[in-house]
Amino acid sequence: MFDWLVWLVSWALILGGCLFIVAGGIGLVRMPDLFTRLHAASVTDTGGAIVLSLGLIVQAVFVFGSAMAAVKVLLILFFTLFTAPTASHALAKTALLSGQVPVGADGRPVLDSPETAARLARSRPDEDAR
Amino acid sequence: MIEHLVIGALLTFLVVIAIGIIVLRDLLAAVVLLGLYSLVAAGAFIVMDAVDVAFTEAAVGAGISTILFLGALSFTSHEQKPRGNDSIVAAVFVVITGALLIYGTLDMPHYGSAASPAQTHPELAVRFIERSAGEVGPPNLVTSVLGSYRGYDTLGETVVVFAAGIAVLSLLGLRRRGSPGNLPPEAPGSAPGLTPVPAPHDPAAETSGAIDPATGPRRYARQRHRVLQVVTKLIVPFVLLFALYVQFHGDYGPGGGFQAGVIFASAFILHGLIFGLQRTRQVMPPSVVRMLMAGGVLIYGGTGAVTMLLGGNLLDYDVLAHDPLHGQHWGLFAIELGVGVTVTGVMISLFYAFASRRSDDREPARDADGSTPTGATTGAGGTPRAGDASTPGA
Numbered sequence: 246m247f248d249w250l251v252w253l254v255s256w257a258l259i260l261g262g263c264l265f266i267v268a269g270g271i272g273l274v275r276m277p278d279l280f281t282r283l284h285a286a287s288v289t290d291t292g293g294a295i296v297l298s299l300g301l302i303v304q305a306v307f308v309f310g311s312a313m314a315a316v317k318v319l320l321i322l323f324f325t326l327f328t329a330p331t332a333s334h335a336l337a338k339t340a341l342l343s344g345q346v347p348v349g350a351d352g353r354p355v356l357d358s359p360e361t362a363a364r365l366a367r368s369r370p371d372e373d374a375r
Numbered sequence: 376m377i378e379h380l381v382i383g384a385l386l387t388f389l390v391v392i393a394i395g396i397i398v399l400r401d402l403l404a405a406v407v408l409l410g411l412y413s414l415v416a417a418g419a420f421i422v423m424d425a426v427d428v429a430f431t432e433a434a435v436g437a438g439i440s441t442i443l444f445l446g447a448l449s450f451t452s453h454e455q456k457p458r459g460n461d462s463i464v465a466a467v468f469v470v471i472t473g474a475l476l477i478y479g480t481l482d483m484p485h486y487g488s489a490a491s492p493a494q495t496h497p498e499l500a501v502r503f504i505e506r507s508a509g510e511v512g513p514p515n516l517v518t519s520v521l522g523s524y525r526g527y528d529t530l531g532e533t534v535v536v537f538a539a540g541i542a543v544l545s546l547l548g549l550r551r552r553g554s555p556g557n558l559p560p561e562a563p564g565s566a567p568g569l570t571p572v573p574a575p576h577d578p579a580a581e582t583s584g585a586i587d588p589a590t591g592p593r594r595y596a597r598q599r600h601r602v603l604q605v606v607t608k609l610i611v612p613f614v615l616l617f618a619l620y621v622q623f624h625g626d627y628g629p630g631g632g633f634q635a636g637v638i639f640a641s642a643f644i645l646h647g648l649i650f651g652l653q654r655t656r657q658v659m660p661p662s663v664v665r666m667l668m669a670g671g672v673l674i675y676g677g678t679g680a681v682t683m684l685l686g687g688n689l690l691d692y693d694v695l696a697h698d699p700l701h702g703q704h705w706g707l708f709a710i711e712l713g714v715g716v717t718v719t720g721v722m723i724s725l726f727y728a729f730a731s732r733r734s735d736d737r738e739p740a741r742d743a744d745g746s747t748p749t750g751a752t753t754g755a756g757g758t759p760r761a762g763d764a765s766t767p768g769a
Binding site: 331335338 | 600602603606609610613
């Protein structure tokens, strides 16, 4: 009974993670501009990674009986959760800085010009307030 | 069965990616695809249970060579020049060569075949599996083979890495003593008078939003990517720690000097990308890096010399201690350290050599106090650099 439960939970988590990753991949191809594509791609790194890793941890502990493997997966997950959003942030900010204007739901740019985008990315509230 | 399916799928990916690399005119995309190629290859190696090879492929192929390629691309255009008419003779020649190569593989044993010579020869796999624990010691057979059974080869590989580093340094020009950069005389912007004078801090100018494709994002990046700086500070110590783990745990698991050296160097490269070359140079001065390059080869060769002086053959570690197994352990430790030190030194010095040719890295470190040099510095040669103008959009 317990084995069956472990099997169900872990595979549900692993397949759920795969679903996130596939969704991210589809979004990467289908989304209209860089920022929405980035949004889709970051789902892969965060949602997909978290759910998939949890499934692997359940497998490691209960199926393979290796707590060490579970700890290693957890460390990899932490590393991913630090680096992936940072990479997305850097990419989006660099895109704004070089004048890439986000496109709204109606297909029109949400900012009037590339210069506005760059100014937006350059502004820093904590310094401007001084 | 499933393994064969997975390997087949991965190998198909490899072929598709390789064709993509050939077809693409955009060199930046080709470099990224090259990194992807290595990553997929590493996945295939893992399915084949060759974790050490996979580790090396991921660290070297997907990691550091992508960075070095991007560094090389930053000196040139990221668009491939259109070629002239491809000669038919060349095409025929390539097809014939390829057909001969494929014909040559027909005689090779099938994948995973137990009857292949490597598996059945008494002095190869059989001996490594049955006797390496008694002759060399480490549970990781790959380390035994790499460090002890074929220590000559690994010595040669280390010297090749060292020689490659020397070659690149002599091509790109060693940093001259006292000069701020190492641009060759013919490159524009190298004369001291052309170095722009930093303007005082001017928030209005910074937030005006004017975009210079050659300098805008990059000029901004160094000073203001606060998120990147914080995360880098968090990550770098753990990357270094992981490199040490890979270095000294190679006897027991996948890893060793080559992978550890690359990971160690990548921590410094990350630091240099985020905080600027000047500050990384304060942490890891180029003179120390050059010493590392040569020092690793010296450690490796010195171990061989010591074994000869103690009465053994070159790299015969048995004589290093009273117990041959202890001697093997010391010997493996020393040569893995030598490999790691040389690879670290070469990788960091390659990064220095590429990065210090960029004009914005040759200025003194004044980024920390927030003042911004606003002089219009373009890249070496005045070319807009790859990555600046290439923002993939819809």
